[in-house]
Amino acid sequence: MIKREVMVTNQAGVHTRPASMIVRTAAKFKADFWIQKDGYEINGKSIIGVMTLAAEQGATLTLLFNGADEEDAADAMEQLFAGGFGEVK
């Protein structure tokens, strides 16, 4: 199990499109994936879950990974957040 902190950098926050990118990326890995925000935890492989985080720009999220490829999954996810989902920052 590994844990990473990421920040939402894009202007619009984690809306429908970024949520689908997160879920698609998570689906490439076997590792289980959870996201915590303000004490609320959701399954990061569920698009509805990710959407209900309603994570706006500047929000800090805790990402939890557990599984054989957890390192790779965490790196990929970090990159996705750092890139702001290819949107305006």
Added chain:
Amino acid sequence: MSNARDIKIDPGDEEPPAAVQDAGASDRLQGLGVSPGIAIGPVYLYARAAFTVEHRELAPDEIEDEVDRFEWAVQSAEHGLEKILALAREKLGDESVQIFEAQSMMLRDEALYQEVVHRIRNKRCNADYAVMKVMTQHRQRMEASASEYLRDRAHDLQDVQERLIMHLRRGKHFSQIDPATIVVSENLTAADLLIFSKRGILGCALDRGGATSHVSIMARALGIPSVVSLHGITDVVQPDDLLIVDGIDGNVIINPDEETLAAYRTRQERYRRLLQEHKQLAPLPAETLDHVRVHLRANVEFLEELNVLKDYGSEGIGLMRTEVLLLMKGEEMKLEEEKQFESYKLVVQTVTPEPATFRLLDLGGDKMLPVAHREHNPFLGWRGARVLLDRPEMLVPQVRAILRASAFGPARILIPMVTNIEELRRFREIIEQVKDDLTKEGHASAADVPLGIMVEVPAVALMTDLFAKEVDFFSLGTNDLTQYTLAVDRGNDLVAGLYREIHPAVLRLIKRTIDAGEKHGIPVSLCGEMGGDPRVAPILVGLGIHELSASPSYLPEVKRVIRAINRSEAVELATRALLAKDAEEVSILLDHWLGDHGCKLDQFL
């Protein structure tokens, strides 16, 4: 198009009762009569779009059925989204594509799917309610967000919720319909109407739809008086209003007064008598006074229609459409050879010793393809023969099924939308190959299964002298032939008036085809809508046609006209029609001719 309304039952009948004409304009709506007959009864307002979700507690033995119903709705919603996605990829920007992709992901999301199933099983509530509850919870979380933009994204969840509920209702709503009512709806599918008919509805009135919509064809097949294209009837009727549906004149009257009601009851009775007359006409041959025999066959789309063929005196099937047959059950194409074989065998056994003409899958154009596939110009695109030659996995099982069915009675194979002779040759090769395979596998089939082509592209009509050497029969598809010849999309209101099957250009192509058939000794059939129009029957007989195919309910009137005319006189009419300048001139010629020859085709009643 013309239909039963143009024909008078009995030339000596009295004028229509005044009330029929004078019913107040405010309660009368004019639409398009697509299935003749009069229905009088209370309204059953069937609204697909209403989203009030009611809670219902399930009995223990209903729970798993409800889970299945939910799964079915998810599948059906996925399928619907696939189609939207294909369109979005073509016409809309990346952003909407991604939204629809996201919606598609949500359908199988555990936060929705598992939770709904869990709720159905543990709280024993109906799926609609479970979907609403689960989605509302998620939405509320999003709506609490500080960001207005993110709050608005809750709409995407709302969309998914409504989509699912809509699909859930399609699978279920029917159970509540009352028998002996008239269904009023914005639109219906043929499958909807079939299920309604099993509940014993009296009639049908729709906002949308046209004469050749599948729902209209189904209404005719089931004998349900129907009026479509009423634009706004769902806004003006209330549940349980009394309604008169006049499928002959294409009228609907809401809450008629006593006098109107009495008039229509009389009219209903007279229509019943007309049907009686048709029954008496059924066993008589369609033969002109000078003994030229015309074969009247049926255009069939649904197996349900097989029951009525005898009543209308049809001699076999001139056009068995197979698209709807294979598309009806749910949304997926059902192409398994065995299922097709069972259907075709039933068709062949029903009409033997008369032939059943199976048109191979005619997809594309206005007929939905199984793979969502959009083209800018579908009528000039990938359709009919062109699809089949590219998709042997669709073609081969169908050919196998038809050939196997031919062991039970005469069958013919008809290729749609052929343009070039090379296409025909490739079909022949494939069919020969399939025949060999079947023989090797020990399946029985008839030694001779005639192979014909639809003549619906002007290029083919012009070349029928060459095609005639390589086919066993022609079938004139005058609907498409007219569209392609006159460059008119009849579904386009702006130009629909230019769509005239009796245009001399179309008549000349028909003549050319008939002549080529005669010269090479192969039969020529006509299966477009004009084949069912009693008014134009004299022209067609005059052009030399010996085989007409139409919706079964149109056949008796066509027969009545054929039995009243002389072929030799019809030839004169046809000769003049071929020389006419335009459709209008043909129409005037025809009116005079019909009048002069004592077949005054007047308003029914």
